[in-house]
Amino acid sequence: MVAEPGHLEAGPMVPQPHVVRRRSRDTADTWTLELEPAGGAGIDPQPGQFAMLTVYGVGEVPISFSRIGTDGSLVHTIRDVGAVTAELCRTPRGGTVGVRGPFGTTWPVDDAAGADVVVAAGGLGMAPLRPAVEALLDRRDAYGRLTLLYGARTPGDLLYPEELEEWRGRGLDVHLTVDAGTRSWLERVGFVSELLKDVAFDAESTVAFVCGPEVMMRVTVGALVERGVTADCTYVSLERSMSCGVGHCGHCQLGPILVCRDGPVFPWNEVSGWLAVREL
Amino acid sequence: MQMTRDFVITLDGLGELVAGLRNRGYQVVGPSLRDGAIVYDELESADELPAGWTEIHDPGAYRVERRGDEARFGFTVGPHSWKQFLLPSRVRLWRARKNGEVTELEEEPPPEKPFAFFGVRSCDLSAVAIQDRVLTGGRYVDRDYAARREGIFVVVVDCAEPGRLCFCTSMGTGPAAESGYDLALTELLDGEHRFLVRVGSERGAEVMRDVPHEAASGADNETAEALVETARSSMGRELDTEGLKEDVLANLEHPRWDEVADRCLSCGNCTLVCPTCFCVGVEDTADLTGEVVERERVWNSCFSLDHSYVHGGAVRQSGRSRYRQWLTHKLVTWHDQFGTSGCVGCGRCIAWCPVGIDITEEAAAIRNGKEGVSDEGS
Amino acid sequence: MKALDQVVLESAVFAGLDDVYAEQLAGCSQTAGFDAGDTLFREGEPADTFYVLRRGRVALELYVPGRGPLTIETIDPGQVVGWSWLFPPHVWHFDARAVAPVRAVAVDGACIRGKCESDPALGYQLMQRFSAVLLERLNATRLRLADLYGGNSGR
Numbered sequence: 001m002v003a004e005p006g007h008l009e010a011g012p013m014v015p016q017p018h019v020v021r022r023r024s025r026d027t028a029d030t031w032t033l034e035l036e037p038a039g040g041a042g043i044d045p046q047p048g049q050f051a052m053l054t055v056y057g058v059g060e061v062p063i064s065f066s067r068i069g070t071d072g073s074l075v076h077t078i079r080d081v082g083a084v085t086a087e088l089c090r091t092p093r094g095g096t097v098g099v100r101g102p103f104g105t106t107w108p109v110d111d112a113a114g115a116d117v118v119v120a121a122g123g124l125g126m127a128p129l130r131p132a133v134e135a136l137l138d139r140r141d142a143y144g145r146l147t148l149l150y151g152a153r154t155p156g157d158l159l160y161p162e163e164l165e166e167w168r169g170r171g172l173d174v175h176l177t178v179d180a181g182t183r184s185w186l187e188r189v190g191f192v193s194e195l196l197k198d199v200a201f202d203a204e205s206t207v208a209f210v211c212g213p214e215v216m217m218r219v220t221v222g223a224l225v226e227r228g229v230t231a232d233c234t235y236v237s238l239e240r241s242m243s244c245g246v247g248h249c250g251h252c253q254l255g256p257i258l259v260c261r262d263g264p265v266f267p268w269n270e271v272s273g274w275l276a277v278r279e280l
Numbered sequence: 281m282q283m284t285r286d287f288v289i290t291l292d293g294l295g296e297l298v299a300g301l302r303n304r305g306y307q308v309v310g311p312s313l314r315d316g317a318i319v320y321d322e323l324e325s326a327d328e329l330p331a332g333w334t335e336i337h338d339p340g341a342y343r344v345e346r347r348g349d350e351a352r353f354g355f356t357v358g359p360h361s362w363k364q365f366l367l368p369s370r371v372r373l374w375r376a377r378k379n380g381e382v383t384e385l386e387e388e389p390p391p392e393k394p395f396a397f398f399g400v401r402s403c404d405l406s407a408v409a410i411q412d413r414v415l416t417g418g419r420y421v422d423r424d425y426a427a428r429r430e431g432i433f434v435v436v437v438d439c440a441e442p443g444r445l446c447f448c449t450s451m452g453t454g455p456a457a458e459s460g461y462d463l464a465l466t467e468l469l470d471g472e473h474r475f476l477v478r479v480g481s482e483r484g485a486e487v488m489r490d491v492p493h494e495a496a497s498g499a500d501n502e503t504a505e506a507l508v509e510t511a512r513s514s515m516g517r518e519l520d521t522e523g524l525k526e527d528v529l530a531n532l533e534h535p536r537w538d539e540v541a542d543r544c545l546s547c548g549n550c551t552l553v554c555p556t557c558f559c560v561g562v563e564d565t566a567d568l569t570g571e572v573v574e575r576e577r578v579w580n581s582c583f584s585l586d587h588s589y590v591h592g593g594a595v596r597q598s599g600r601s602r603y604r605q606w607l608t609h610k611l612v613t614w615h616d617q618f619g620t621s622g623c624v625g626c627g628r629c630i631a632w633c634p635v636g637i638d639i640t641e642e643a644a645a646i647r648n649g650k651e652g653v654s655d656e657g658s
Numbered sequence: 659m660k661a662l663d664q665v666v667l668e669s670a671v672f673a674g675l676d677d678v679y680a681e682q683l684a685g686c687s688q689t690a691g692f693d694a695g696d697t698l699f700r701e702g703e704p705a706d707t708f709y710v711l712r713r714g715r716v717a718l719e720l721y722v723p724g725r726g727p728l729t730i731e732t733i734d735p736g737q738v739v740g741w742s743w744l745f746p747p748h749v750w751h752f753d754a755r756a757v758a759p760v761r762a763v764a765v766d767g768a769c770i771r772g773k774c775e776s777d778p779a780l781g782y783q784l785m786q787r788f789s790a791v792l793l794e795r796l797n798a799t800r801l802r803l804a805d806l807y808g809g810n811s812g813r
Contacts, residue, residue, distance in 0.1 A: 011421075011423045013373050013374070013577075014373070014374050056377075056566075057564055059562075240588070240595065241594075241595070243560065243580075246418075247420065248420065249559060250580070251559065253609065255608075255616075256612075257616075261419075277533075278601075279601030280596075280605070
């Protein structure tokens with residue numbers, strides 16, 4: 001079964017080698033890797049999708065795309081929380097990692113045309129939302145009011161600070177909050193759902209994209225729904241254990257849902273009942 | 281589908297059938313007695329079938345016993361199922377150089393010869409069809425499974441004597457197979473020891489050409505039908521599937537889950553013996569030099585904490601939630617995920633549970649407590 | 659210039675309040691302004707006034723020796739700054755500082771307490787509104803307490 005490198009008919013379970021083109025530190029424990037194919041064709045991910053990233057000899061983890069490169073490059077923002085993510089964050093420029101994907105459903109950026117869009121991010125949840133924000137701003141005229149609500153632990157934990165400023169200039173109403181601030185922090189201190197109070201949008205024609213820790217999503221969607229946004233126009237991105245990405249390993253079940261196959265992006269009304277059952 | 285008239289073959293014919301399949305290049309796999317259990321293994325001849333043996337199943341108990349006759353298929357199902365061959369417990373997915381250069385692509389090479397599964401019970405044939413849907417019926421096809429599955433020759437054996445834990449009639453999977461086989465046998469022990477053969481495919485008909493046989497008489501057919509009918513009405517267990525989905529989902533917080541969790545050891549035996557359980561994980565390893573790395577796919581169980589691990593902790597921390605996941609998946613959410621039940625009624629999980637937890641009993645208890653609980657729980 | 663009672667009614671916390679009550683509230687109020695960096699009140703000082711924010715942003719700060727001032731909450735327009743005037747000993751628990759130029763309505767706490775004492779209906783109206791805001795803030799504070807974004811809880 002030995003095949004010539006580059007001539008493999010690789011199935012979806014075989015990671016394709018990619019080279020780290022750039023590596024940058026976002027926060028104390030979070031890094032962004034920019035990858036390019038080591039050979040062969042690249043892949044074409046969409047906002048909201050994820051890849052399975054392999055550190056050869058160590059393991060594999062699901063990581064969302066945190067930017068959609070225009071030149072075939074893949075961008076992932078990774079927090080060091082385990083053996084594989086630690087190795088990924090440590091992979092230097094020129095190092096090799098494996099990529100399988102893209103997998104999963106997407107933020108319905110195109111379907112939201114004509115609507116007001118509220119993007120709400122908590123912590124690392126900003127990473128899978130960045131491609132959605134970029135896509136919205138690329139067609140700024142196609143949407144009504146565009147709002148970003150973003151909460152993090154401290155000002156130093158906010159991802160992509162330069163882009164947040166740039167986005168403000170491109171017509172995105174950016175509201176930031178942290179759990180605790182210092183004198184130099186002039187934005188808000190509070191929970192991300194509280195930011196909704198500051199924001200004007202036409203609830204009936206609003207589409208919301210929400211991503212963050214599960215509790216943050218529950219509370220934020222609750223606040224959105226209270227403001228009149230409908231649950232089926234509110235999308236969340238779920239995180240569950242994933243081993244295959246293709247619906248075959250059984251790990252990512254949430255009741256009737258296979259998160260990798262049916263998600264990770266779901267309209268809230270499809271998942272809220274299942275999320276409400278503890279330890280499901 | 282009846283492609284030709286049914287045949288009758290003798291014990292010699294059975295031997296010829298195994299030989300004929302081997303001559304055609306199949307690796308014939310079927311039941312044989314080993315270590316006090318009836319297991320599936322390669323058969324070199326029909327002489328290796330567990331002649332004269334039967335099985336006694338009870339919750340948490342399994343043993344083999346001598347029969348008063350020389351029946352070749354006088355038992356039902358042991359600890360093995362055909363997933364051992366189609367979805368092996370450990371398979372190498374790929375091997376690569378440390379720098380990611382893939383030098384060898386997976387394929388724990390698929391078996392050199394296609395399988396002939398000899399003596400497949402109807403419930404297990406349904407289990408294969410269920411795994412087909414899971415692993416090949418969606419957007420992505422599991423290449424290793426598909427390679428192993430490709431071209432298998434299936435010889436079914438209808439059940440005449442269900443075990444004490446069998447409930448295939450409840451699940452609509454038995455006791456006789458109606459399609460999906462190449463040949464189907466019914467063992468006839470009245471008078472001369474013989475087998476009624478139904479042909480289910482062209483391949484089946486072709487194989488039968490070299491096996492000495494006679495045309496089945498009307499009486500043979502009637503005997504066979506009567507045996508299956510008797511089997512149908514003598515199931516050891518029953519599981520009422522009518523409205524089961526709604527009832528289980530309305531009772532996700534039923535106290536019965538706590539009770540069963542007190543008994544459940546979270547050992548995962550039920551998932552190992554289940555012919556449809558498909559959960560797998562991967563293990564990455566490097567050789568001593570660190571230069572050559574590989575990934576293996578291994579069976580996982582939803583009874584392990586690791587199964588639902590997301591950074592920080594497992595979603596399903598309690599034994600209660602893990603048992604609930606397993607039962608709910610089998611009987612309810614499998615339908616949503618794959619358009620079929622995940623349970624075929626073979627009863628293996630009951631026999632091989634060290635504490636004898638009975639899925640039919642648990643399902644009945646869970647659904648019976650719907651009042652009061654669903655109000656609070658939802 | 660707008661009448662004070664109208665200004666009071668514009669704030670989220672008092673929106674929909676009966677005109678009669680809004681007038682009573684206005685009777686205890688005056689306008690106030692602060693530049694960015696100004697202190698509205700300081701921990702330990704008598705709490706005799708609260709502010710209904712019209713513009714700007716106010717940070718509630720806790721001075722932590724060795725770390726300096728820590729912003730534990732910010733308050734934006736429409737919301738109320740200060741609750742300690744409601745309950746004895748009427749002393750501020752935190753510092754309040756304008757982050758951005760502030761325009762507000764300053765309400766005399768003792769004055770409004772007196773009116774509430776003599777008109778329990780007004781007291782109940784105000785207490786209901788204050789409680790709702792306090793509960794909302796308490797819940798948001800609890801969520802922050804959970805340190806949801808920490809991410810390393812397993813290590």
